Amino acid sequence: GAQYQNTWMYIIHEMEDAVADCRAGDLTANDKGVKAIDEAWVFWAGSLEGTEGTGNGVQMYALAEKRAANFATQDHGKAVVNRKVLDNINVMRSYLKTGLCNAAALTISTVVSQMTVPLIQGTIRYAYHGDSAVQSGDLKKGRAEGWAFLAAALPQINACDSGVAAMLRSNMEYGVANPMAAGYKAVVQQLQSVYTCLGFTCADVGAYAVDGEVVAHLQACATPKVSTRIARYAPESDVSEHAKIDLDQLKMETTTDAFDWAAAKKVYAEGENSPKSGTMRTLRGFSTATKDGQPKLAGQKYFDMYRTYWNSATYADDFVMQGLDKTGIFASASDSDAGDNKARAEIAN
Numbered sequence: 001g002a003q004y005q006n007t008w009m010y011i012i013h014e015m016e017d018a019v020a021d022c023r024a025g026d027l028t029a030n031d032k033g034v035k036a037i038d039e040a041w042v043f044w045a046g047s048l049e050g051t052e053g054t055g056n057g058v059q060m061y062a063l064a065e066k067r068a069a070n071f072a073t074q075d076h077g078k079a080v081v082n083r084k085v086l087d088n089i090n091v092m093r094s095y096l097k098t099g100l101c102n103a104a105a106l107t108i109s110t111v112v113s114q115m116t117v118p119l120i121q122g123t124i125r126y127a128y129h130g131d132s133a134v135q136s137g138d139l140k141k142g143r144a145e146g147w148a149f150l151a152a153a154l155p156q157i158n159a160c161d162s163g164v165a166a167m168l169r170s171n172m173e174y175g176v177a178n179p180m181a182a183g184y185k186a187v188v189q190q191l192q193s194v195y196t197c198l199g200f201t202c203a204d205v206g207a208y209a210v211d212g213e214v215v216a217h218l219q220a221c222a223t224p225k226v227s228t229r230i231a232r233y234a235p236e237s238d239v240s241e242h243a244k245i246d247l248d249q250l251k252m253e254t255t256t257d258a259f260d261w262a263a264a265k266k267v268y269a270e271g272e273n274s275p276k277s278g279t280m281r282t283l284r285g286f287s288t289a290t291k292d293g294q295p296k297l298a299g300q301k302y303f304d305m306y307r308t309y310w311n312s313a314t315y316a317d318d319f320v321m322q323g324l325d326k327t328g329i330f331a332s333a334s335d336s337d338a339g340d341n342k343a344r345a346e347i348a349n
Contacts, residue, residue, distance in 0.1 A: 004119060004152035007043055008060060011115065014040035015092065015108045022101035037093045044085060044115075053082065060118065067121035071206030080204070084114045113199030116156060120198075122149030124188050124208055127172060128215055131184040139179075147174040153198075160197035162292070164190045185217040192221045196237045241281075247273035248283055249349075256323070256345035264348060265324045287316035323348030 018036035046059035053061065061082055068079035075083060088111045095104035126146030130139050150172050158165035167190050171182050180187065195202060202221040207214045230243055248267050255264040271280030289296040295313040297303035307313050322328035323344040326335075330347070333340035 001148055001151075003058070003060065003063070004148055008115065008119075008152060011040050011043045011060070012108070012112060014043065015111065018092065018096055019101055019105045019108070022096050022099065022104060034093055034096055037089060037096060041086070041089050044089075053078070060115065063122070064118045067118045067125070068206075070125060071121050071208055073117075073121075073204065073206040081114050081117050085111055088114070109199060114204070116153055116198055117200055117204050119149050119153040120191060120195075120200075120205055121208070122146070123153065123168075123172070123191065124205070124218060125149075127180065127184045127187045128208065128218060130172070131180040133180075133183055143172070143179055144174050146172050156198055157191075157194055160194040164194055188218060195221070201236060241275050243274075245274040245281055245283065252283070253349050256348050259341045259345070261324055261326075261344075268320065268324065268348075284317055284320075287320075288314050320348050 014036045018034070018040065021036060044059060045053065045061040046057045048057040049055040049059075049061055056062070064079040064081040064085075068074045068081060073080050088107050092104045092107045092111070095101070095107065123146060126142050126149060129135055130143040130146045132139060135142070150168055154165055154169060157168065167182070168187060170176060171180050171187050192202065195205065205220065207220040208218040209215065230239075248271055251267045251272065252264050255261075255267065267283075269282060269284045271282035271285075274281040295303070295307070298307075298313070306315055309315075310318070312318055318328070322330050323346075326333055326344065330340065330344055333344060335341070
């Protein structure tokens with residue numbers, strides 16, 4: 001736990017601290033964040049790796065090397081994760097030295113995603129070695145290792161999908177009554193379902209092999225690809241149905257321009273073109289969606305800023321519905337007044 005919980009989180013602190021020093025504009029504060037970013041890397045690598053990272057270390061750098069060998073995620077014999085973490089730490093340092101504090105801040109999530117990959121690889125490895133359906137003997141040590149890896153990533157997984165987190169915990173928490181009851185295949189499938197949310201791909205994790213043979217059901221998964229670029233962007237997941245939300249927006253514009261308020265409200269509230277898990281994604285839902293009884297966007301900087309200013313968690317929906325329902329600022333509007341109708345259309349859109 002000391003390595004995957006304490007040190008792992010403190011590395012993130014060093015990156016956050018580097019950005020804070022940069023934003024403070026105090027050149028004497030850890031050399032404008034550069035000292036803090038140096039500390040982030042050395043806590044990741046440690047002193048035992050030597051000048052070229054070829055020593056016998058015990059920090060996350062060493063773990064990444066071990067897991068890369070297990071999962072065939074090496075490049076010229078070195079862990080791709082370590083290269084990506086180092087590359088992004090160097091990018092952050094460059095931003096900090098030139099005062100690009102916000103750019104440095106945006107790099108942190110990329111680093112954290114790569115820092116999480118060895119934890120996921122460790123979870124997969126020990127889900128397999130802790131499954132009594134395919135292993136024999138005393139499995140306590142392997143199950144403890146599996147729980148140590150999973151516990152270090154579990155809060156992130158829970159933020160992506162609380163159901164997945166609960167399933168994984170019920171199977172892998174050390175001391176549960178029926179460890180790995182669902183089997184390693186099901187556990188790994190659940191893990192794979194949150195890769196995109198966690199910020200990495202199937203290729204980043206790789207395929208788990210024992211004695212050179214890839215374990216059944218633990219080959220690298222396939223991250224969905226979208227062949228069609230969207231406004232010059234090439235998605236790495238299938239978001240084609242998400243993109244069709246603009247068809248709902250287009251219909252809202254045409255129906256409000258025609259002053260057909262019922263039709264506009266229907267497409268806004270019910271959706272027509274962007275399927276989502278057996279139902280329809282809606283423009284209204286972007287504002288009104290909840291999670292665990294709270295606004296889905298609660299706790300996010302800009303949403304909280306806007307919610308506080310407007311004193312409403314559904315401030316965006318409130319604004320739109322004034323135009324559609326002729327309420328609020330349009331309570332006294334006339335249905336026969338073209339100017340009032342045009343104004344309602346602009347507010348609704």
